[in-house]
Amino acid sequence: MVPHISQPLYLFPHFWRKCHVYLWHDPWFGDGPLSGIIDSGQLTSVRVEYYLVNGQWDRNKLAEDIPFEWIDRICSVPISGASGDSPIWRASSDGQFSLTSAWALIRQQHTPTPLLRIFWGSCLTPTISIFLWRLLLQRLPVDTKLQSRGTSLASRCYCCPDPSFHVSSLVSQSVDSPSIESIDDIFVESPTAKRTGIPHVADSLGLYYRVRTPSLTTHRVVWLPSDPGWVKLNTDGARRASTQIAAIGRIIRGSDAEAILAFHERISAPSCIAAELAALASDLRFVIQRQFTRVWIELDAEVIVRLLSHTDQGHWSLQSSLTVIWNSLSTLEYRITHINREGNTVADALANLGC
Structure with missing residues (x-):
């Protein structure tokens, strides 16, 4: 525990x-x-x-x-x-134990910092992320930082044995005098920073973004009727976060692609996945009442297909709904497949109509 x-x-x-x-x-x-x-x-x-x-x-x-x-x-x-x-x-969305979820339970969480999200984002290489993190914590080994820790830098400036000696007093004495390297000098006071701005300075230091271009693949989505002796059930659940209203939509067709029933209904569901499961549970009850024995179930929610194929265990709050569905499926000859939303437009429109 x-x-x-x-x-x-x-x-x-x-x-x-x-x-x-x-x-x-x-x-x-x-x-x-x-x-x-x-x-x-x-x-x-x-x-x-x-x-x-x-x-x-x-x-x-x-x-x-x-x-x-x-x-x-x-x-x-x-x-x-x-x-x-x-x-x-x-503590996990899939019901499986993991060290990550256990650590999330016991750790002291702080308010997320947007700047750190940028630093540790996927667009930056780990080397640059660590550099920016050290920069934020003032842990870069510049001259002023090393001198504050008592490190002698005689080869850089023999005039400044005292670490407390400020660079501004040295620069004011002579423009040609050597200056002490500091973070402000690199990013703010240097002529390059003043002339070109921080983005160009970052580029001159080797900082760069790794841009990832997504690859797009075209898929043909086709709705197919069931085999003779079977009915096809297309179902969908929807929930609007703004109004907290959930609804289900279903359409049952025969092997000739003619609609047997189309229906939508408002329900109470805490999430979209719960609404999808509630829709399927309600649809299976109707299928059993109409004494259909062979049913092809087609969903546009791939996560539901994985749950019903026992690939994922699912969140603990979904277990009751899953058990109701499995009990209904145990009395039927069935198949469950996934289809993209473009092929499930009727059930999707019915569910959205109920919201």
């Missing part, structure tokens, strides 16, 4: 035949362990599987130990037998 962090791990119980998740003390419930919300009494070692019958919540058993007002919320957690118990790392 990461110190100073409250419950960074989320346990999502899946495989009920070998369920090792404790009901009261493991963080399988969205709001944290039940022991921190409800008085558990003496039931500290009971497992989740005790309250399940045939893969579903047993309300009668829950009513024996759980306050009535909490039973509906517990029963809303979907049950799946598709895989084993899954630990989900709450």
